[in-house]
Amino acid sequence: MSVAYDFDSVSEAAPNDLEAFWMGFTANRAFKRRPRMVSRAKDMHYYTPEGRPILDGSAGLWCSNAGHNRDPIVQAIQKQAAEMDFAPTFQFGHPLAFKAASRIAELAPGDLDHVFFCNSGSEAGDTALKIALAYNVARGQATRTRLIGRERGYHGVGFGGISVGGISPNRRFFGSLLPGIDHLPHTYDREKQAFSKGEPEWGAERAEALEGLVALHDAQTIAAVIVEPMAGSTGGLPAPKGYLKRLREICDKYGILLIFDEVITGFGRLGTPFAAERYGVVPDMITFAKGVTSGAVPMGGVIVRKHIHDAFMNGPDHVIELFHGYTYSGHPLACAASLATLDVYRNEGLFERAKALEPTFADAVMTLKDKPGVLDIRTVGLVAAIDMAPKADGPGKRGYEAMETAFHDEGLMFRVTGDTIAVSPPLIISDSQVGELVEKIGNTIDAVM
Numbered sequence: 356m357s358v359a360y361d362f363d364s365v366s367e368a369a370p371n372d373l374e375a376f377w378m379g380f381t382a383n384r385a386f387k388r389r390p391r392m393v394s395r396a397k398d399m400h401y402y403t404p405e406g407r408p409i410l411d412g413s414a415g416l417w418c419s420n421a422g423h424n425r426d427p428i429v430q431a432i433q434k435q436a437a438e439m440d441f442a443p444t445f446q447f448g449h450p451l452a453f454k455a456a457s458r459i460a461e462l463a464p465g466d467l468d469h470v471f472f473c474n475s476g477s478e479a480g481d482t483a484l485k486i487a488l489a490y491n492v493a494r495g496q497a498t499r500t501r502l503i504g505r506e507r508g509y510h511g512v513g514f515g516g517i518s519v520g521g522i523s524p525n526r527r528f529f530g531s532l533l534p535g536i537d538h539l540p541h542t543y544d545r546e547k548q549a550f551s552k553g554e555p556e557w558g559a560e561r562a563e564a565l566e567g568l569v570a571l572h573d574a575q576t577i578a579a580v581i582v583e584p585m586a587g588s589t590g591g592l593p594a595p596k597g598y599l600k601r602l603r604e605i606c607d608k609y610g611i612l613l614i615f616d617e618v619i620t621g622f623g624r625l626g627t628p629f630a631a632e633r634y635g636v637v638p639d640m641i642t643f644a645k646g647v648t649s650g651a652v653p654m655g656g657v658i659v660r661k662h663i664h665d666a667f668m669n670g671p672d673h674v675i676e677l678f679h680g681y682t683y684s685g686h687p688l689a690c691a692a693s694l695a696t697l698d699v700y701r702n703e704g705l706f707e708r709a710k711a712l713e714p715t716f717a718d719a720v721m722t723l724k725d726k727p728g729v730l731d732i733r734t735v736g737l738v739a740a741i742d743m744a745p746k747a748d749g750p751g752k753r754g755y756e757a758m759e760t761a762f763h764d765e766g767l768m769f770r771v772t773g774d775t776i777a778v779s780p781p782l783i784i785s786d787s788q789v790g791e792l793v794e795k796i797g798n799t800i801d802a803v804m
């Protein structure tokens with residue numbers, strides 16, 4: 356089924372076969388017939404094992420906001436690996452974890468000032484949902500057990516995340532999921548929003564559906580609402596103007612916690628440290644991952660407002676306050692990578708750079724508007740999503756062909772969701788590379804239409 360692959364240029368110890376690795380979220384058989392393999396990276400580029408450069412149009416997987424293999428990050432990881440490989444953060448600690456938590460909390464708005472570490476966006480989503488439930492128990496409102504997500508939302512692949520998530524294929528194979536879940540409607544309507552730059556004018560009214568869910572279930576049964584400020588995995592849906600503010604108002608009115616999943620939007624992707632700042636809304640919790648280490652070492656976490664954290668800090672002080680945590684929470688290598696990454700973001704002004712580049716980036720991507728078969732383009736921050744018409748033989752085929760064509764013929768990596776091309780380059784992308792990126796996407800669309 357899979358092709359034999361010559362790994363000799365990668366490592367003599369590597370097996371000469373692709374069969375053993377069952378790849379996640381991948382068409383395994385198609386990949387293994389015609390692999391898209393990279394073995395080295397620097398700044399804006401990956402390199403194939405043969406040395407062919409691939410322009411990174413997706414920051415890996417929405418991760419590498421500082422670009423790849425940046426010297427200060429590489430050196431920090433190397434130094435930490437030599438100094439202390441692992442230390443538990445259950446009942447023991449190491450200084451970098453405290454330092455990283457403080458630095459991350461400093462970037463968050465309002466009194467979001469405590470950080471619970473985990474290792475991925477999925478763990479961050481489940482952690483936030485568990486904190487929401489436990490917080491309501493701690494404050495004497497244990498009837499609040501219902502969790503509300505949104506159609507087309509993505510919060511990772513844990514049972515909590517897929518339950519509140521709203522992407523059908525991620526849910527339908529996995530049984531009955533968590534009980535007591537409901538969903539808000541998604542915010543996309545092509546007829547009213549097509550070719551919007553930034554936040555669409557139409558759609559804030561979709562937040563009113565939360566009033567409907569409160570009327571249906573009663574506020575006293577609802578613990579939290581979780582949304583992405585920009586729905587990434589479903590194909591880049593920016594929040595409509597005023598939508599997130601309205602959600603905040605309704606949550607405040609009924610004592611419901613509001614969680615922003617900022618796994619993609621955190622660390623400058625929308626031109627601010629967190630999207631919460633761009634939208635002038637302080638959620639009760641923010642989940643993060645990916646950009647926190649620029650993807651160099653797995654790390655995730657939840658930033659929590661003071662009153663939520665403090666609600667747990669009672670009882671005898673030798674007793675554990677929250678029965679939750681991961682062996683690798685606050686891993687020394689992740690903390691070292693994170694501190695170095697945050698320095699790169701600050702020293703190079705990368706969040707500001709993303710903000711300054713947003714209009715140029717949006718204009719450049721919108722030049723693809725008149726290509727045949729382009730149904731919609733959305734942009735926000737350094738994110739763009741381009742919907743292509745599906746092929747007659749089924750949705751997703753054109754998207755897959757576009758990904759293959761881009762990689763093999765154009766030297767470009769981007770994500771696809773169905774027939775939507777999603778672009779989210781590292782924040783270090785130069786003006787001329789924006790032009791190159793858009794040209795390569797244009798060539799790809801021409802080739803697959």
Ligand SMILES: Cc1ncc(COP(=O)(O)O)c(C=O)c1O
Pocket residue numbers: 417474475476477478480509510511512583587588616617618619644645
């Ligand atoms: C908004 C959002 N939440 C959660 C996740 C899950 O993160 P991970 O794959 O690190 O578990 C992702 C991943 O893309 C994401 O985009």
